[in-house]
Amino acid sequence: IICYIQYDLFFRVKYYCHVITDDQASADDIRNRVALASAIILYILCIITFLNWLRRAYYNLETQVKFTNYTNKQADYYWFIPILALYKPYRLTKDLFEETDNILCERIASYQIQTPKTMLAVWWSFWIVNNIFANVVLRVPADNIEDYMTKDILEMISNGICIAAGIFLLLLIKKYHSMEKLLSETALEIPEENSTNETYPDGLGPVTINENA
Numbered sequence: 001i002i003c004y005i006q007y008d009l010f011f012r013v014k015y016y017c018h019v020i021t022d023d024q025a026s027a028d029d030i031r032n033r034v035a036l037a038s039a040i041i042l043y044i045l046c047i048i049t050f051l052n053w054l055r056r057a058y059y060n061l062e063t064q065v066k067f068t069n070y071t072n073k074q075a076d077y078y079w080f081i082p083i084l085a086l087y088k089p090y091r092l093t094k095d096l097f098e099e100t101d102n103i104l105c106e107r108i109a110s111y112q113i114q115t116p117k118t119m120l121a122v123w124w125s126f127w128i129v130n131n132i133f134a135n136v137v138l139r140v141p142a143d144n145i146e147d148y149m150t151k152d153i154l155e156m157i158s159n160g161i162c163i164a165a166g167i168f169l170l171l172l173i174k175k176y177h178s179m180e181k182l183l184s185e186t187a188l189e190i191p192e193e194n195s196t197n198e199t200y201p202d203g204l205g206p207v208t209i210n211e212n213a
Contacts, residue, residue: 050169051076057176058096064103064183069095090124093172100179107186116175123172126165133158 059072070092078088097115104111137158140151 046166051079053173054093054096057180058092060180060183061096061099064187065099068099086128090120094120097176097179100176100183104179104182104186108182114175114179116172119168119172119175123165123168126161126168130158130161130165133161 055072055075058068058070058075062068062072074088075092078092079085081088094115094117097120101111101113101115105113133154137151137154140154
């Protein structure tokens with residue numbers, strides 16, 4: 001919205017000879033600074049929330065199986081390692097769904113695979129494209145009105161892609177939440193191995209055979 005307001009202002013200046021007063025220029029500058037600060041804070045909070053969710057989800061998965069392809073710690077730092085950040089977070093998130101599917105298939109005979117491969121691919125594509133656009137916007141020169149207008153258009157496109165990626169991410173989280181809930185419910189039905197607390201009807205103990213009889 002802020003980008004559109006600024007674009008509209010420059011558009012009126014260029015094509016309708018609109019004169020920007022000092023007050024308007026000052027207000028526009030303050031508005032941009034506040035919007036930028038708010039966007040950065042919101043972005044950081046969203047990242048922290050998502051990484052906490054992903055780490056917790058993978059940790060819960062680790063408690064259900066003896067071996068996993070990744071660790072819950074990798075769910076955090078893969079996002080910040082150059083080159084690895086381009087594909088490892090996607091593979092880890094996909095692995096989270098697939099491993100959960102495998103467990104549920106073993107526990108529930110009628111279970112159907114639910115890993116949303118297409119949704120995962122679309123989400124990650126939007127995420128990569130958004131990062132490319134963001135880097136392009138930062139490198140666009142801003143020496144005149146035309147440059148500012150071009151930069152505003154690119155920022156609006158980048159914001160739109162970012163919102164689309166966020167929507168798909170929310171859908172993925174909702175999808176996995178239902179799978180994780182089922183995982184938790186079926187875990188309660190699994191008997192403990194080598195249990196020594198066996199019970200017998202009528203207070204009788206286990207039947208033993210006297211081989212010397």
